[in-house]
Amino acid sequence: MTNAIDTGLPTIAYEHAGSPLEAHRLIGAARRQGPVALGPHGPEVLTYDLVRTVLRDDRFVMPKGVTLQAQGITSGALWDIVLSGLLSLDGADHHRQRKLVSKAFTPRAAGRLRNTCADIVAELAYKVRAAGRCDVVADIARKYPVPVICQLLGTRRADWDRLSQWADDIFKVFDWNVVEDEADIVRAWRALESYLDAMVAQRRDQLTDDLLSDMMRAEDDGDRLRHEELLTLAATLLMAGTDTTRNQLAAAVEVFCDHPEQWALLGEHPELGPQAVEEVMRFSPVIFATFRTAKEDVELAGHVVPAGTMLIANTAAANRDPAVYPEPDRFDITRSGAAPMLTFGGGVHYCLGAHLARIELAEALTTMARRMPSMRRDGPTVWKSLTGISGPATLPIAFETDY
Numbered sequence: 434m435t436n437a438i439d440t441g442l443p444t445i446a447y448e449h450a451g452s453p454l455e456a457h458r459l460i461g462a463a464r465r466q467g468p469v470a471l472g473p474h475g476p477e478v479l480t481y482d483l484v485r486t487v488l489r490d491d492r493f494v495m496p497k498g499v500t501l502q503a504q505g506i507t508s509g510a511l512w513d514i515v516l517s518g519l520l521s522l523d524g525a526d527h528h529r530q531r532k533l534v535s536k537a538f539t540p541r542a543a544g545r546l547r548n549t550c551a552d553i554v555a556e557l558a559y560k561v562r563a564a565g566r567c568d569v570v571a572d573i574a575r576k577y578p579v580p581v582i583c584q585l586l587g588t589r590r591a592d593w594d595r596l597s598q599w600a601d602d603i604f605k606v607f608d609w610n611v612v613e614d615e616a617d618i619v620r621a622w623r624a625l626e627s628y629l630d631a632m633v634a635q636r637r638d639q640l641t642d643d644l645l646s647d648m649m650r651a652e653d654d655g656d657r658l659r660h661e662e663l664l665t666l667a668a669t670l671l672m673a674g675t676d677t678t679r680n681q682l683a684a685a686v687e688v689f690c691d692h693p694e695q696w697a698l699l700g701e702h703p704e705l706g707p708q709a710v711e712e713v714m715r716f717s718p719v720i721f722a723t724f725r726t727a728k729e730d731v732e733l734a735g736h737v738v739p740a741g742t743m744l745i746a747n748t749a750a751a752n753r754d755p756a757v758y759p760e761p762d763r764f765d766i767t768r769s770g771a772a773p774m775l776t777f778g779g780g781v782h783y784c785l786g787a788h789l790a791r792i793e794l795a796e797a798l799t800t801m802a803r804r805m806p807s808m809r810r811d812g813p814t815v816w817k818s819l820t821g822i823s824g825p826a827t828l829p830i831a832f833e834t835d836y
């Protein structure tokens with residue numbers, strides 16, 4: 434056996450790739466050399482089986498502070514904020530909070546928003562219909578999930594733009610420029626925290642029919658979420674339900690621009706919506722990897738990952754592993770019998786909002802496929818950095834208006 438951080442490992446670097454296509458090419462080349470590679474932030478596992486193992490094995494835990502420690506931040510306001518979040522918790526604390534919030538954030542509660550999702554995206558598509566062209570990012574994807582998640586939590590319509598801006602700043606915490614962005618992240622988080630604190634105070638006297646009220650009602654053997662936990666969890670759900678979905682929707686539309694026959698098929702068969710979501714999140718995810726730290730020495734594929742090592746589980750690589758997905762570089766929304774894509778993670782940190790995200794994306798894509806047929810690129814696509822949460826920064830498209 435060899436040490437996983439030996440320089441003998443193949444190297445991998447894709448964060449500064451000019452496009453996801455180039456990034457997947459680089460990842461594929463590294464995976465063909467071996468199941469583990471050495472990236473700029475540590476060893477990365479690249480095969481489906483290894484990634485799935487790391488995500489589910491309790492010998493691997495979320496790094497303390499996620500990636501902050503690796504960037505030299507081990508104290509201060511941002512450190513305290515991140516450490517209090519569900520993503521940073523493991524063991525009993527994580528299980529307790531997740532169990533309580535899951536009593537409120539159920540698949541049934543998310544499913545009630547299905548018609549809301551369809552109505553919102555239909556309105557956004559209608560606004561650009563006459564022109565027959567738009568920037569998907571600015572005109573649709575960016576505006577779509579905010580009102581959905583805000584309705585879920587029960588926020589005021591007049592505040593949607595503010596919440597969207599806070600999401601932009603807060604999600605900089607997942608990039609590798611946190612030292613530069615720290616002040617903006619903390620400022621946005623404190624503003625959101627204050628906003629939610631006022632909402633909780635209002636509901637103390639009269640609970641309503643929304644997720645925040647349901648979280649306040651949630652109880653397990655007499656245990657309830659404490660005030661600070663309630664604020665942090667509500668803020669986390671609001672932010673996670675905003676940024677990831679709008680980026681993934683834009684990435685999905687870009688894929689369909691390159692596969693017009695699949696777009697036409699979806700328009701004719703909206704029942705393929707759920708399969709389309711699974712395939713597009715496999716083929717073009719906006720989150721390429723997640724992080725874990727080994728609690729003890731762990732052997733993976735003949736390599737020892739020493740205790741304390743931060744390991745990257747490359748879910749984008751797993752999603753295109755040819756040992757699991759026949760013709761992994763082929764995009765096909767009718768793909769059947771495929772292994773579950775790993776973009777939502779796995780194990781105890783599996784995405785809490787996965788059910789809602791699937792509904793949002795399926796409703797958006799099927800509605801757009803019907804109302805924006807013969808979609809095509811209308812200019813160059815520019816992607817954000819492939820670190821953290823990525824996605825197209827701009828995506829100009831044109832489509833038929835005579836339908």
